[in-house]
Amino acid sequence: MIQVGIIGASGYTGLELLRLLENHPEVEVKVVTSREYAGKTLREVFGFSGRWADLFFEKPDPQQISERVEVVFLCLPSGTAQEVAEFFWRKGIKVIDLSADFRFKNLETYSKTYKIEHRFPELVKRAVYGLSEIYAEEIKKTYLVGNPGCYPTSILLPLIPLIKEHLIHTDLIIADSKSGTSGAGRKAENYYSFCEVNEDFKAYKVTTHRHTPEMEEKLSEASGNQVRLIFTPHLLPVNRGILSTIYVKFRNSLEKIYEYLRDFYKEKIFVEILPLGSYPRLSEVKGTNFCKIALFEDKERGMGVIISVLDNLIKGASGQAIQNMNLMFGLPEDLGLPKSPMFV
Structure with missing residues (x-):
């Protein structure tokens, strides 16, 4: 089982990751973080049932988290994610970043757009843009994916x-x-x-x-x-x-x-x-x-x-992030991902 951490799990993309990963047969979510809800369970805060209902939200502690996971999904604001991504990447943990911090190759454009200086330009060179159908071969080989915008x-x-x-x-x-x-x-x-x-x-x-x-x-x-x-x-x-x-x-x-x-x-x-x-x-x-x-x-x-x-929230964010995780771990691309629509 792939040991997963979701950093910033109380927003829409983090909650959608949890909902989708419940149906993934090769995943075990070990860590969910939220400063606001630390010490409370997913059941208490969001009424979850099922596999992850009794997981406790934790305050983010990258060192402690790194000892328990193989991959992290970063559902953090742009500018905040880059430092967290760099820490986990250096620990040999695969990173899928849902912010904009690793989407751009041109850091001048990134800084102008987000009004943030990128502190890890060398790491940007190693990141792969996570448009799954276009860059699948590159995604399979990387430890750092910048998940695209919706x-x-x-x-x-x-x-x-x-x-x-x-x-x-x-x-x-x-x-x-x-x-x-x-x-x-x-x-x-x-x-x-x-x-x-x-x-x-x-x-x-x-x-x-x-x-x-x-x-x-x-x-x-x-x-x-x-x-x-x-x-x-x-x-x-x-x-x-x-x-x-x-x-x-x-x-x-x-x-x-x-x-x-x-x-x-x-x-x-x-x-x-x-x-x-x-x-x-x-x-x-x-x-x-x-x-x-x-x-x-x-x-x-x-x-x-x-x-x-x-x-x-799915193909435009959390679903594509899971699709990229599947590629990174050599799993079938569609594993655990929904194919039937909610018509109403």
Whole structure:
């Protein structure tokens, strides 16, 4: 059994990890940390039943934790995670970081985006970006994964293969994404309260969202040239899910591009390219580790439209983190991960 620690387990991504890992046959969660709830069980605080219900939250003590685990999931704020990751990595413990601290190769971009200086530039060089379907071979060999953001996962999965194959133009890419409120994390702010969100729909951080530089870096790596992305996120009055609509210029016919993307992902369990004319829905991926993608073309205007959907807490965060853990330990990629959606 793989001995697991979850550092920062009382937020949405940490709780989702616990929920998903309950169905993983090769895992034993040994440590869950929370400064706020230290000394209390998961049953007491969050009403858990099942395998992990009587686990006590602990205050984070990296030295003591390192003696009990083989892998840690870091569900910590960006800037805080890097030091914790470096400690566990030096102890020979595998690290999957759900913050942004190890997503970027260009640390100048990271510092500008997050207003944080990275203290471990040499470790950044060893980290692998955890977009599972694209970087699986690298993930299998690393001890440190920077788990992607939720919006980037929904946009990079359809775009990277097409850019690498020169099937779309990269001079103008526009992405318009809608996310459920859990994407903002578990925090008390008026902006995300029920009456502020219910029966409303709004854009936010237009042209300034911090996932934009992350996506531009990965798209530029795939292209070999600088790629610019116009990205606009929106807040949906739902708990979970992301739907991204991406506007690009095709270099080939819709049919050829569809065939290429379908063939590229045919052996990838968790990415489904829908038949032409199909519309992906949040209800089809809610509660699963799937990303579903559909392709359309506006021939009169010479534009392609790509729509992707995923569950932001699973494929966009904790599920992809477990998928990466499976790769790192040589396990089947889909082990312990849900495939059937929660329709209601």
